[in-house]
Amino acid sequence: MSILVTGGAGYIGSHTVKELVNQGKDVIVLDNLQKGHKKAIDYVNFIKGDISDENLVSKVIKEYHIDRVIHFAADSLVGESMIDPSKYYNNNVIKTIKLLDTMIQNHVKKIVFSSTAATYGEPKEVPIKEDFETNPTNVYGKTKLMIESILKDYDMAYGLKYISLRYFNAAGAYESGEIGEDHNPETHLIPIIMQVLLGKRDKIYIYGDDYDTVDGTCIRDYIHVTDLSNAHILALKALENGSDSSIYNLGCGEGYSVKEVMHTVEKVTGLKVNREMAQRRAGDPAKLIASSQKIKKELGWNPKYSLYDIIKTAWKWHKNHPNGY
């Protein structure tokens, strides 16, 4: 029996595929390569295609004896989701419904779903627990929350068991430096800082220093992509062992401000980050820090990488792949 990984050629997907293969699992990647990189997974079975292609997904399920799915495939740019919500409701929600229906038709009833801290919106307090109010402030977060609600209904009606993982700020790269983060356009803090250090950009703009935080810049909970991958594997194992459906946060439980991240980058690389203050970016909450007690307690997950390690691995990847894959 094999595992279908949708969006397996993307950033978090490709790192998870690597861990699964390291553990001797049979993996099939389905990715339309709109954002993903074939080079990141050129050592595993790969099907180019869309999760909404019912014939293709049915065929793959039958041919490769798929009995469980890790579902990463999605659009994930917050800013774009506000400008083009149709793209996000179609690609994230409607296509996921098609995938789930095809799974059910083929009796595949276990799925690990890639969700986000954006489902919470602006929290009333931190650390954020899974039972906090969900009030997403952007369309991207809304699409993920809608899918979680659909998963719940599909569980009740069809017995689909799911584990939804709400990621905080995924960052870093595979320790060997073979694979890493390569988005186009790049919008995330750490890769943008790396692009500045590599001379690909003049400077980085700090989006606001008038937040109610230690130094006025936003605070985030950065989590290494390999720690995230390991959580997916634990979640899959739990489902294999008959676990009930559940939702877990994934963060380190420690917050760092934008300025603290820059300071750590300067410590790791010995280089100065050219920066400029700018206006706040719309929709940025001041402080997002996870409580990951639930997954630690229930699935035995434990993040191993510090912010320092995150930046060290990211720097190794970006230095050796200044133009990405």
Ligand code: UDP
């Ligand atoms: N940020 C910034 N300049 C940039 C990109 C990001 O100041 O060019 C800040 C952003 O406002 C946020 C933090 O860095 O507070 C992390 O942003 P990112 O886009 O990496 O992740 P998000 O928290 O939006 O998911």
